[in-house]
Amino acid sequence: MQYPEPIAKLIDSYQKLPGIGAKTATRLALFTLGMDDKVVRSFADSLISAKEDITFCEICGNLTSKDENPCVICRDPSRDQKTVLVVQNARDVMAMENTREYHGLYHVLHGLISPSAGTGPEDINLPSLIRRLSSHPEIKEVIVGTNANADGEATAMYIARLLKPAHIKVTRLAHGLAVGSDIDYADQLTLIKAVEGRNEI
Amino acid sequence: MQYPEPIAKLIDSYQKLPGIGAKTATRLALFTLGMDDKVVRSFADSLISAKEDITFCEICGNLTSKDENPCVICRDPSRDQKTVLVVQNARDVMAMENTREYHGLYHVLHGLISPSAGTGPEDINLPSLIRRLSSHPEIKEVIVGTNANADGEATAMYIARLLKPAHIKVTRLAHGLAVGSDIDYADQLTLIKAVEGRNEI
Secondary structure, three states: OOOOHHHHHHHHHHHOOOOOOHHHHHHHHHHHHHOOHHHHHHHHHHHHHHHHHEEEOOOOOOEEEOOOOOOOOOOOOOOOOOEEEEEOOHHHHHHHHOOOOOOOEEEEOOOOOEOOOOEOHHHOOOHHHHHHHHHOOOOOEEEEOOOOOHHHHHHHHHHHHHHHHHOOEEEEOOOOOOOOOOHHHOOHHHHHHHHHOOOOO | OOOOHHHHHHHHHHHOOOOOOHHHHHHHHHHHHHOOHHHHHHHHHHHHHHHHHEEEOOOOOOEEEOOOOOOHHHHOOOOOOOEEEEEOOHHHHHHHHOOOOOOOEEEEOOOOOEOOOOEOHHHOOOHHHHHHHHHOOOOOEEEEOOOOOHHHHHHHHHHHHHHHHHOOEEEEOOOOOOOOOOHHHOOHHHHHHHHHOOOOO
């Protein structure tokens, strides 16, 4: 037996989301039926308008409203125009912004170079970084903030090699123990990075 | 910092779903931005049409399309009209139907009597069961298929007491060990129920 078609279609839609299988999709669909009409309508509207009104910033590649392009960060003259932090995705920008301690600019790659998955430099938002650096000589430092996994390292190495001839300083976010964490809970790679990156006190 | 408004609104919508917190909602919203335009539009459409085209069957209370009321099960003359299985929700109907072994009718309560939560018999789809039974004297047996927890038991007891004077047989789905399960993994309550409900072989 099948659920009535409108429910089956909704279950199917929910199932297209990451990490949501058949059971969860069914639960969400049946929950939706019990939600307030207005809430469901605003959910549907927000799906459409997120797709229609959001685009990529023409400078940094981060997500931005179509009527704010370049994005608010790129247009903000009070930000440090000499530093660009390269990150994998929009969530990384948000995490960094929420610290309120970084005041430079960003460049969002929307992916990483992945030799194993066959993702090359041209497949991510990297060519636009090169163009950006050559047309903005005021940028003196590129901080690579990719994750500390194989793809993140490959991307960092690629960027470093690429920018060396241009005499732009390339740095990498420090890896080590999380503040407040226990040494005996840290994974081996983090411990190794923490030893490698030790500082004199 | 906030995500651009259309994204923030979408995150907010996702967060209204059960079991979805801020982090997951953000992940889903950003994933949605990368989905195909047509898929997102059909997602939005399915939300609206599930709300607009689905109603409760006027007989059994199960979910059904507005143009199929009474529902397909209630309208099927080949089903055993003498037996009604009372369940908590539409998912229970689906689970039972998928066994293809039950051929009677259903009654969907959309809830359980819960003394602790203050949910009484009038707050769930129980009055309609009483009306249904009095206008359909061909119904000879009511099987109570509520879960084996406190609320499920309270609901089963209430129904049994209510129908006794009407000389309708009230039975309860058997509780015991799941088929194929290990005894040493079963919880205590299940083991007790399995002993209580033991059968001669």
